[in-house]
Amino acid sequence: MMLFEVIEQYIAWRQAHGAKFKTGSRLLRLFLKNVDGNAHCDAVSRTHILTFLAGNGPLTRHRENKYCTLNGFYRFAISRGHASRSPLPDNEPRPPKSAPPHIYSLEELKRLFDPGTMKLTKRRTGHLDAVTFRTLLFLLYGAGLRLGEASRLATSDVDLAQGILTIRDAKSYKSRLVPIGPDLLRILKRYTSARATFPIEQRRSSFLLATRAGAPLAPSTVQAAFDRLRLSVGIGGGSNATRRPRLHDLRHTFAVHRLTDWYRRGEDVQRLLPVLSTYLGHTDLEGTKVYLPMTPELLQQASSRFAGFAMGGGHA
Secondary structure (H helix, E strand, O other), X not given: OOHHHHHHHHHHHHHHOOOXXXXXXXXXXXXXXXXXXXXXXXXXXXXXXXXXXXXXXXXXXXXXXXXXXXXXXXXXXXXXXXXXXXXXXXXXXXXXXXXXXXXXXXXXXXXXXXXXXXXXXXXXXXXXXXXXXXXXXXXXXXXXXXHHHHHHXXXXXXXXXXXXXXXXXXXXXXXXXXXXXXXXXXXHHHHHHHHOOOOOOOOOOOEOOEOOXXXXXXXXXXXXXXXXXXXXXXXXXXXXHHHOOOOOHHHHHHHHHHHHHHHHOOOOHHHHHHHHHHHHOOOOOHHHHOOOOOOXXXXXXXXXXXXXXXXXXXXX
């Protein structure tokens, strides 16, 4: 089989096994533009691979993504007899460490969610209504949702009577039920009342969060609005762009604040960690454990609990 045929077969195989594989498929098709897709897999040389991996800039985690994607593809191709070897280098440099997420303080959250400061961005957000934007931010922090999960919510996915959100087709095509607290429930009830007055379709299948034209929220529009908002309330994050507070950090903040609260209340965090993992839609506990050492306060709470356990006074 030709290289492009094997790549398409591999993409279909990954997706058939439950992976969305959007980034991987995009990278593999980009790789095809750098080589002869009509050639055999073994026609790809190490020089081809290194040229593709190198790109045009400094070493980044994007290179790691390209390497891992190609590595998975060649394992697949070799196992099925489409390639006899992998041309990937054995001495691939280690990628730089990712910058830690910004964990918003309660004071910063107050500034972000203040209705008065939210109006500062209203004139610049195009068709993104201020009340819709504010509700979106509350969903990201109050329920720990990913931006894509919140943006895809249909009105039928919000059970206001039971206080439950249905998150459909999240990562790895998994769906889950997300119970929400009374504060977020009140916000959603107020928003749905306001939404009923918008000149958009009011069907149960319609997007819960939509522009005034009824279109889904564009990530670039939301990100631009958030950047303007956080700068207007004095949350800058320094000169290093990789460490500037991000929209996605609201989800990280939700997780860290939940863990901190459990430690303060003396809960068995190790027992509750799988609960948080399920709530966030993680595929395994490793994705949730990364939150444990994220803030000094959380570390202090954990250390205090451990000290009490070591002295025979409680559970770690």
